[in-house]
Amino acid sequence: MKRLRKEDLSLYRYIKDTVLRDFIEKDEMIPLELISELSCQGSYVYQAVVDADIIPSPVERGRGWTFFDCANYDDNGDCMYSVNTCVPEFVTVTGTDGQGTPCIGTPEQSNRITLYDENLTTISGLEYLIDYVDGRIIVETNTIVPKYIDYYWNYVSVVDEWVVVSAANTPVVVIDTAGTDKEGYQLGGGNKTTRVVDIHVFASSTAERNDLVETIHNGLYNKSAPVYDFPTGDVLDYDGTFYARKDTYNKLTSLFNRTSLNDLNVLHGGMEFLNVSSRHIRLPLILSRERNELLLSDLNAYRSKISFEIQTYTRK
Amino acid sequence: MKLKRTIQYVDNEYRVNLLKIFKSNIPIVKEILLDGYDELSLLVTDENSKANPAQFRDVFEQSLNGFEFIKPRKSGATFSVPNIATFDFSKQTLLQQIMEGTPGNYVEMSAADLNTLSMVPDTLPLNPLDSEDSQVFLKIYTDLIEQQEISLLHKRLVRFPFSESPPMEGQVFGEARSYVKRNMSKWVKRAVVTSSRDVSQKYRRI
Numbered sequence: 001m002k003r004l005r006k007e008d009l010s011l012y013r014y015i016k017d018t019v020l021r022d023f024i025e026k027d028e029m030i031p032l033e034l035i036s037e038l039s040c041q042g043s044y045v046y047q048a049v050v051d052a053d054i055i056p057s058p059v060e061r062g063r064g065w066t067f068f069d070c071a072n073y074d075d076n077g078d079c080m081y082s083v084n085t086c087v088p089e090f091v092t093v094t095g096t097d098g099q100g101t102p103c104i105g106t107p108e109q110s111n112r113i114t115l116y117d118e119n120l121t122t123i124s125g126l127e128y129l130i131d132y133v134d135g136r137i138i139v140e141t142n143t144i145v146p147k148y149i150d151y152y153w154n155y156v157s158v159v160d161e162w163v164v165v166s167a168a169n170t171p172v173v174v175i176d177t178a179g180t181d182k183e184g185y186q187l188g189g190g191n192k193t194t195r196v197v198d199i200h201v202f203a204s205s206t207a208e209r210n211d212l213v214e215t216i217h218n219g220l221y222n223k224s225a226p227v228y229d230f231p232t233g234d235v236l237d238y239d240g241t242f243y244a245r246k247d248t249y250n251k252l253t254s255l256f257n258r259t260s261l262n263d264l265n266v267l268h269g270g271m272e273f274l275n276v277s278s279r280h281i282r283l284p285l286i287l288s289r290e291r292n293e294l295l296l297s298d299l300n301a302y303r304s305k306i307s308f309e310i311q312t313y314t315r316k
Numbered sequence: 317m318k319l320k321r322t323i324q325y326v327d328n329e330y331r332v333n334l335l336k337i338f339k340s341n342i343p344i345v346k347e348i349l350l351d352g353y354d355e356l357s358l359l360v361t362d363e364n365s366k367a368n369p370a371q372f373r374d375v376f377e378q379s380l381n382g383f384e385f386i387k388p389r390k391s392g393a394t395f396s397v398p399n400i401a402t403f404d405f406s407k408q409t410l411l412q413q414i415m416e417g418t419p420g421n422y423v424e425m426s427a428a429d430l431n432t433l434s435m436v437p438d439t440l441p442l443n444p445l446d447s448e449d450s451q452v453f454l455k456i457y458t459d460l461i462e463q464q465e466i467s468l469l470h471k472r473l474v475r476f477p478f479s480e481s482p483p484m485e486g487q488v489f490g491e492a493r494s495y496v497k498r499n500m501s502k503w504v505k506r507a508v509v510t511s512s513r514d515v516s517q518k519y520r521r522i
Binding site for chain 1: 419
């Protein structure tokens with residue numbers, strides 16, 4: 001994986017997991033249905049059945065169930081974030097990643113998803129796999145029959161391709177790295193890399209757009225974020241399960257490796273966000289319509305753009 | 317007093333030289349911008365499209381000619397390349413739509429098409445200067461329109477060529493921005509050298 005990809009992916013994770021962490025919803029007691037076409041002996045796939053009228057759907061592109069635990073909880077069991085955003089908000093433990101490399105990393109969640117059987121008895125988290133992208137549970141045995149599920153999901157769809165904007169209902173956030181410039185230091189080796197990034201926000205109302213824009217702007221202004229090495233790729237595997245959890249029940253041997261390029265002496269520090277500016281986009285062609293006439297699929301109605309630069313300093 | 321006058325003179329010489337260099341580069345920047353604009357038309361493959369930017373090239377060039385590239389300052393001057401926030405799109409709003417990017421699938425529909433399908437347009441006319449009968453609008457390409465275009469309109473509607481396309485601002489203005497950024501220190505250096513030479517020659521004469 002080249003550095004641009006690592007920076008792109010680190011930015012994606014930073015926006016989705018850190019900046020937009022307040023935009024997480026909880027669904028409770030959602031019924032589960034066995035999908036017989038996808039099931040066979042030794043693998044029983046259950047799909048969470050969400051009411052089709054509920055928009056947006058938790059399993060639309062760029063959303064999905066949350067796979068990291070909260071670092072702190074309040075008395076009601078809700079996530080509590082520190083006011084000081086420099087404090088790491090992830091649970092970090094020592095163990096190994098999916099390839100057996102010792103590291104400090106984040107394990108798969110253990111209290112963001114709760115599974116119940118028909119008697120509403122909680123099923124242990126070790127006895128099943130979770131497909132966080134499609135909202136499915138995979139159980140190895142038919143002696144455990146899950147019936148209901150509680151889960152947290154990402155309300156904002158975060159995608160990194162413009163062409164898939166319309167694949168999800170609003171709110172959608174598109175991260176678009178538009179260009180790169182590299183220049184040398186005044187003395188010595190290494191270089192300074194500047195990337196131009198635009199984040200496009202598509203919302204379903206003015207209020208939602210304003211909330212999202214302000215949150216993202218604040219999350220970038222005067223801030224920096226680590227560039228992770230991703231030795232095992234992104235957090236989730238190709239099938240939506242937490243990487244390497246298919247091979248082990250032990251969450252401490254399938255950590256998301258949080259080793260950064262700074263730890264590996266590739267970069268000086270992380271990526272710094274500079275020249276952050278935001279503006280609303282009012283397309284002159286779009287007609288203003290009554291609220292009840294506005295189609296939810298009309299992505300152009302409430303748009304905004306946040307532009308900024310990412311600066312990184314390589315050591316070699 | 318004499319020193320103050322000398323400084324003013326040096327400042328003025330520098331500004332005059334910088335403005336001269338800036339002015340000589342405006343035609344080059346305009347050419348780069350028009351090249352970027354012309355590239356937009358390459359994305360239009362349907363010759364029946366009424367949204368081809370080539371049709372509005374004159375309007376773009378006119379707005380470009382009205383753009384204030386140079387702003388003299390008390391000492392020196394500023395060279396600005398137009399961007400989406402500073403460029404005047406009032407004469408052709410479709411261009412702004414293209415520059416901002418258009419998520420979603422749109423088709424081009426005439427007033428008569430809309431009337432046949434008993435629909436209202438989603439946008440203002442693409443070219444407001446067209447007569448009322450020949451005006452074309454954009455409409456979100458829904459399943460309903462897909463079903464009715466053949467059965468009721470007996471034709472395939474023209475797909476808006478910039479449907480699902482990302483912002484084109486960089487394609488049009490980006491290269492000119494890079495050109496100015498690349499050359500700015502060279503221009504400033506040249507202005508400093510020229511004005512220093514002029515000043516030293518003047519004071520040698522005195």
